[in-house]
Amino acid sequence: MRSLWRMKSYLRPFATRMTVIWVTSFAGIGIAIAIPLVSGAIVDGPVARGDTGALLPLALLALALGVVEALLVLIRRWLLADAVLGVETAIRDDLYRHLQRLPMSFHGAWQSGQLLSRVTTDLSVIRRFLGFGMLFLVLITVQITVVTVLLFQLYWPLGLLVTASAVPIVITSLRFERGYIAISRQVQDEQGDLATVVEESAGGIRTIKAFGRGGHVFGAFDDGARKVYRSSMEKVGLSARFFTFLEVVPNITLAIVLLLGALAVGSQSLSLGDLVAFTTLMLQLVWPISSLGYILAMGQEAMTAADRVAEVLGTEPDIVGGPGTVERPRGHLRFEGVEFRFPGAAEPVLRDVWLEVRPGETVAVVGATGSGKTTLTSLVPRLHDVTAGRVTIDGHDVRELSLPVLRSMVATAFEEPTLFSMSVRENLTLGRPEATDEEIEAAIEVAQAGFVHRLPWGLQTRIGEQGMSLSGGQRQRLALARAVLSRPNVLVLDDTLSALDVETEALVEEALRHVLREATGIVVAHRASTVLLADRVALLLDGTIAHVGRHHELMATVPEYRALLSADLDDGPGGPHGGFGGDLGGDLGGDLDDGLDDLDSEGVLR
């Protein structure tokens, strides 16, 4: 209930409209009640007295009331459409905004189907309740009250009887409510799980097809669908009993009213016209009371839906930007005693990491599969936050900088590149929409992504899921171009070149050297060729940086490093290529080596 109540603030912009809606609604009830009263007046007046002349004015009054009632409904519905859709749209916008702010730890933990079902199903449940249920709940309550009061006025003993019939209704409603909330929450959660299966089956369709596991996936879906079926059946059973009860009570009351009313008429304490009016009014109660069940159920679903939405909106992003900016960013990056541990994990992934990367310098991070290389790089743009220690850029703790400032200083080319359904150009300029054509061209050049010009509409070609599909290597090159184009102070390359063929890789590396000269670079590397992009290498071992040094130093002195990077299949130091230790005179290696000697390799802080 509290969650649903919180949603009411979204109604605020529609305050005037809501007022008009309520006024017209109440006026509508008044008229709905007035029309039978006019009927009663006609029966008791002109008909009883045989007065033809009085008939027409009363009939015209009924007509006028009828027209006004319809008009009021028109106004109410028209305005209501504005208001409830406005509310739904606003909540959805906010939900999306909030989801975009929530950190990766949140997105990793939440199934996307659960998020989707909140944005679609739950919001429309809330909309239906706000737009129709809530209003009707109030209207029906008012209508029931007013009619009951009128019944009292007509003949109080029968009025009392009708009121007494509300007691079992209230008791049952309260009982029903408790059960229904639990079961509808269960259905909604199970639907979210089912949406997750659907999403994965659509996203992983290639894998499913490749293994011919359509049947297997269908089994998982079927299990989920059956779960939803069973819970829904339980829900149906519960509401069927309740709805029936709500219909029976007024009808039984009506029978008793007729019996007692007849006795009253017999004893002259009630006129026949009054009894007609009484029963007419009472029949007006049957429909509202029986729809009460439906509307209460709707309200409960809206409440659980609001709870589910509030779970997301109420999750505070634990990664929020600070106030800081960096005047003239240079990109001096330091990891100071950094620890990182996934929420709930016993062992930290990274511990006591100390590393300094100076402006213009490039450090390669090398480590076994799953050693935390990607995690380490994700700490810089705060996709994750350190759990101890700190990361600084130009002396500022990254947590003190505003997120846009920080993330415009750092650009990452991920190993698994994400392209969005938009043009090549838009994808490339994601981090810097104002980039000029020349700059775009230069970035394409660096990433060897010239193939984009051969796409049907060149840079305007729509790619991503809803557009042209590209190969893994092509996607990686675009992701690289995107990162380069955003002209970061810190450029992170997370094994960006893995899907490229050897020739292309060599060309890209050559071009990257120039880019990396301008920026601080972190390169996650699996291969010697990529490591050679860097001035120094940091070896991640058991969650911490165990060694820092130049590639050939580490090759010569650190067996673990050699095990990771030596292409020699026979492991040992005396493999077939081992004998070329002194042959560093090749063009790439040579250039680099000359450069390296000028640099300070004592970048590790202890």
Added chain:
Amino acid sequence: MSGQTTTRDWRGVAAEDREEVPEQASLVLRTRSRRLLADLLRPYRSRIILLIAIIVLSNAASLSIPFLVKVGIDTGIPPMQAGEGSGTLLVTVAAILAAAIIQAVTRQAFLGMAGRIGQGIILELRRRVFRHFQRLSLSFHEDYTSGRVVSRLTSDIDAISEMLQSGFDSLVTAVLTLTGTAVLLLVLDVHLGLVALLPLPVLLLFTRWFRRQSSIAYRRTRETVALMIVHFVESMTGVRAVQAFRAEPRNQEIFSRLNADYRDANLRSMRLVAIFMPGVKLIGNVTIAAVLFYGGWLAIGGEVTVGVLAAFLLYLRQFYEPMQEISQFYNTFQSAGAALEKLSGVLEERPAVAEPRDPVPLERPRGRLRFEEVEFSYLDGTPVLPRMDLTIPAGQVVALVGATGAGKTTLAKLVARFYDPVAGRVLLDGVDLRDLAEDTLRQAVVLVTQENFLFTGSVADNIRFGRPGATMDEVAEAAGAVGAHGFVSALPEGYDTQVGKQGGRLSAGQRQLVAFARAFLADPAVLILDEATSSLDVPGERLVQRAMRTILAGRTALIIAHRLSTVEVADRVLVMEGGRVVEDGPPEQLIARAGRFAGLHRAWLDSISDHGPGGVPDEVPGDRGTRG
């Protein structure tokens, strides 16, 4: 345009993006939806008849109550007033009670039964659409996008479920109440009844107008909600890149726009209801006023009794009240109708890669592959494979080499029958792939790509995806064979560790090893590895390389890799260029021949050595020999 072409044009999902479709096509779409609905209802035929009987009874009971009240007032009270006892009244009251009880029992039965049928239909529809999506070819999915698949299976099903839950009940009740009331009105008094029913044609015309307008409006809401879902799914899947590149404001803008489109579509439909509902109310109220006047007139003249007039007024309310209810739920009907139209469109799509009518069984696939004059081009007509003749004997390990776009992946996908060739045929053990049942083919041929999709679940679940029945030991054995056992055992819960959303808890290399283990467990006769090792680090790749001999033993293998380390295990290398095989032979021969492959091989050796180019020993053949 002839009717026939129109029919063809609107087949399948072609009408999805259209807001307004021509009259004829709209008829086609409606018929199609109706056919699907009829098909879904068929298994419940006898129960629906029973249901209708129950609801007739229930409505008769419910309708009889005002009638009995009238009887009570007209015939029960006068004898009492005259002091002739209350017998008639008591009988009437008893009848009302009986009617109330009958109504309760039938109502409960109806709600329960209708609920069961509705849920059964939803379950069946979910299953049917899901299975159909799984059956449709990749080319369909690439076009249709996953977001839309999700939208069809979530929000469209929701719309139909909504209708079955609330709408079906009120529709049936309303229709029965309407006809029942109309009959009663005429029975009570023909003249007054005719006056009361006079506006009915107006009502029907009005409803028709509304139905036409709102079906357009609801089609639009379905489409806009799908677009919104597509964007939502895409941006949430790629949220890492969104945050890293500060694309939040831009995405917010796009989402807000799609959200606003959806709102506008909804607004349009809700405004139609806002016109329709008071319209019905107006017609009802005018009728009531007319009946009041005419009925009052007749009552004064003594031609009808007060009781009849009272009953008339009651019934008229009852007549128009359900009309209100119908319009209340009309949006539910319409959006369900639009959803049904989309779903029936999906179900009408035929897989481009069709199941054979008489599948050829393949007892023990050996893995001999043959391309006979195979041509392939993608939809836009650019030829990818101009013409290919190729035989790969069973058990041969073939490395496919060539630049991006040379056609290697296409070749692989043809073998896995993700696509069918435009001309010629691909044969497995002498059988055209098109003559093999999907299951037979998938058991024989498995394709592993660099796209290592992991599903929610544990590491073991994901490996077991290759062979669902596999025991834990077999899973561990497969992991061991590809060198994944080490890292898996080191995970907090070993094989039971949850991989997280899309495998997020694992690194890219680890995911690749899992995918590899999955393929190994599947134990196919033909294994295609398309860049399947690109994310592995050197030790990982080394492990896999070492395991290759075991993994590939007794299998035909097609290996595509930019890193030529795989060539070490290949019996044969095919160098491709522009969709043609330009070099073909054992690796050692090709290297010796100093052609394209020799060049590639040298470049690769340079790249893996940490010493830069130069001085690469031409000892690869010998290398192989030592491990044979």
